[in-house]
Amino acid sequence: MKVRGRSFSVVGIGISGVSAANALVRRGGDVVISDGADSAAIREASSGLDSGVRASFGKEMIRPGDVAVLSPGIPPSAPVFAEARSVASEVIGEVELFHRLSHGRMVAVTGTDGKSTVTTLVAHLLNTAGLRAHAGGNLGNPLCDLLDTAGPQDVIVAEVSCFQLITTSSFHPLVAVVTNLAEDHIEYHGSFEAYVRAKSMVAAQQTEGDWFVRNIDDPMLSGWMTRDHGLCPARGQKVLDVSRRGPVRDGAWTDGGNLYLAQGGDNRMVCARAGFALPGGHNTENALLALAACLPFDPDPTMLARGLASYRGLPHRLEPVRTLAGVRVYNDSKATNPHAAITALRAFDERVVLIAGGHEKGLSYDDLAVEVGRRCRHVVLVGESAERMSREFPESVPVEVVEDHEIAVRRALAKAAPAGIVLFSPAASSFDRFKSFEERGDAFRAIVNSL
Numbered sequence: 001m002k003v004r005g006r007s008f009s010v011v012g013i014g015i016s017g018v019s020a021a022n023a024l025v026r027r028g029g030d031v032v033i034s035d036g037a038d039s040a041a042i043r044e045a046s047s048g049l050d051s052g053v054r055a056s057f058g059k060e061m062i063r064p065g066d067v068a069v070l071s072p073g074i075p076p077s078a079p080v081f082a083e084a085r086s087v088a089s090e091v092i093g094e095v096e097l098f099h100r101l102s103h104g105r106m107v108a109v110t111g112t113d114g115k116s117t118v119t120t121l122v123a124h125l126l127n128t129a130g131l132r133a134h135a136g137g138n139l140g141n142p143l144c145d146l147l148d149t150a151g152p153q154d155v156i157v158a159e160v161s162c163f164q165l166i167t168t169s170s171f172h173p174l175v176a177v178v179t180n181l182a183e184d185h186i187e188y189h190g191s192f193e194a195y196v197r198a199k200s201m202v203a204a205q206q207t208e209g210d211w212f213v214r215n216i217d218d219p220m221l222s223g224w225m226t227r228d229h230g231l232c233p234a235r236g237q238k239v240l241d242v243s244r245r246g247p248v249r250d251g252a253w254t255d256g257g258n259l260y261l262a263q264g265g266d267n268r269m270v271c272a273r274a275g276f277a278l279p280g281g282h283n284t285e286n287a288l289l290a291l292a293a294c295l296p297f298d299p300d301p302t303m304l305a306r307g308l309a310s311y312r313g314l315p316h317r318l319e320p321v322r323t324l325a326g327v328r329v330y331n332d333s334k335a336t337n338p339h340a341a342i343t344a345l346r347a348f349d350e351r352v353v354l355i356a357g358g359h360e361k362g363l364s365y366d367d368l369a370v371e372v373g374r375r376c377r378h379v380v381l382v383g384e385s386a387e388r389m390s391r392e393f394p395e396s397v398p399v400e401v402v403e404d405h406e407i408a409v410r411r412a413l414a415k416a417a418p419a420g421i422v423l424f425s426p427a428a429s430s431f432d433r434f435k436s437f438e439e440r441g442d443a444f445r446a447i448v449n450s451l
Contacts, residue, residue, distance in 0.1 A: 012071025280347025
């Protein structure tokens with residue numbers, strides 16, 4: 001992509017916007033960055049801008065004829081999105097920009113749940129196997145920050161969100177992974193169908209020589225990459241299948257006790273499932289997805305086994321916090337939708353005391369209510385969504401609504417005593433009371449550790 005001598009309007013003074021603006025100005029671009037808000041946090045973020053970037057606060061600005069680089073936080077329904085399409089020469093996002101400026105190999109991971117775990121696990125496995133891999137993207141470290149540090153033989157393992165994918169056009173990862181598909185972010189995209197279309201863009205430009213990792217246990221994904229699939233048809237990619245239900249021809253699978261790699265129908269055991277420390281069937285699936293994503297790089301299975309054994313997971317994802325008076329406490333603040341909370345509940349063999357609730361996104365609680373009935377002994381609810389959850393959860397499980405998270409923790413510990421499990425898995429986003437799921441999880445952890 002030619003940058004020198006061209007003009008760019010970056011909208012959104014966040015970490016990805018600042019990274020994109022700096023990458024462009026360092027390559028000779030004429031860059032202006034703007035934000036519709038003017039706050040102390042935005043001013044602080046702008047302090048990371050190179051001196052050649054001009055910043056504007058309190059109004060989103062797109063110069064006619066510029067290439068517009070939009071923040072992933074801007075939904076397609078926003079007025080500035082329509083303005084960009086009408087006045088800019090092109091509308092892209094940071095992921096598309098990175099793809100055009102980078103010369104390395106990329107593994108792109110998207111899906112509803114498990115993206116961060118799979119992304120960091122792939123990078124960990126590749127590094128353990130002797131390659132040089134970098135994890136980035138929607139994890140919180142912008143991809144454009146890697147442009148000056150990653151070499152052409154390095155592997156970039158990127159978590160990419162649906163918000164980032166809607167502003168891609170030529171984005172072309174060597175390996176594309178979709179973990180699963182469940183209802184989420186409807187308020188952003190307008191419909192579940194639009195959300196799924198956004199996810200499919202991770203493979204929209206793939207062709208012969210690329211790889212697509214397909215979770216065939218997911219009923220929506222199992223049909224992708226077939227000739228007659230209208231949304232995501234085969235375009236010559238090599239397809240790697242993942243299943244917890246038995247053997248596949250190419251990809252990764254398990255029989256319940258062991259993890260296997262498959263190539264052309266030939267199977268090789270990587271390790272026993274017990275060799276991977278993260279609990280739950282969903283983490284078995286995450287391990288299989290990561291193993292399959294490594295196959296195109298021809299790693300030594302022995303080194304993959306070593307990588308699985310040494311991986312310790314990420315904060316806020318079924319994170320063990322503490323055992324308090326015999327009660328085990330887990331922080332799963334990353335569960336920002338009902339499907340993620342269902343997955344967490346299924347990770348335990350015994351009934352748990354669940355703490356849930358958060359920002360009301362209008363998603364269905366029908367399936368979550370079924371799992372609550374099966375897997376919870378008590379539920380404590382807090383936040384915007386608490387009242388609706390309390391009405392829709394089954395009467396067979398005691399449910400109470402409390403004012404704040406400290407009260408919720410104390411009530412949950414009392415109900416789980418003397419030797420039970422407290423699971424904080426909100427099934428909702430954090431924005432009713434917190435800036436992010438990380439801040440919410442940190443607050444939960446601090447409350448538990450203060451007792």
